[in-house]
Amino acid sequence: MIGILVQGASWLSLGLGAAFLLVGALGIIRLPDFWSRIHAAGIIDTTGVGFITLGLMLQAGFSLVALKLLLIAAFIFITGPTATHAIANAAFAAGLRPVGLSGDESGTFDSGTKRS
């Protein structure tokens, strides 16, 4: 009985994770702006990775494999948004602006790097 429940939860997690990954990839390829594509990349980095690794951990049970999966999930959960923030910061410093924000209205940008 417990085994069936664990299997069902694992299949549900893997299916949800695959759905979130496909939605994120579709957003990366279809959204019109760089600043909106960042949101789709955030979906992949947090929700997709979380659900996929949760489903694989339920398949692995209490073992070293589950610990490795937990390490991978924790690492990507921290470094994914950090890398996305670094990309956005570099793009802003290089002169890309969201729609509706012209080049001179960068009053809140305080990074010490050169401004365009």
Added chain:
Amino acid sequence: MPIFAATCVALLVAMLFILIRSFVGPSLYDRVLAVNAFGTLTVLLIGAMGFLTGRPDFLDIALLYALINFVGTLAALKFFRYRSLGKGAPEPTAGQEEA
């Protein structure tokens, strides 16, 4: 287990979409973003393929790939901002005076 095969197929389709964005991306930062997401999906694909083939030992390689992906993304961003990997950020006082 068929769910592992389905997960691998979904991962491959998502990687194909992201690869298209990394080729047609209009700006450099679109490409860096797509390559970063591609690396994240590669980590997941290595893990899922390990479970699919019954050898979860591949997770060590997946963990190593996650580390290399993060450092590589930051290195690429640093190179394209400063045009050099050895030279660091300019001095804070000089940057403030420039601004």
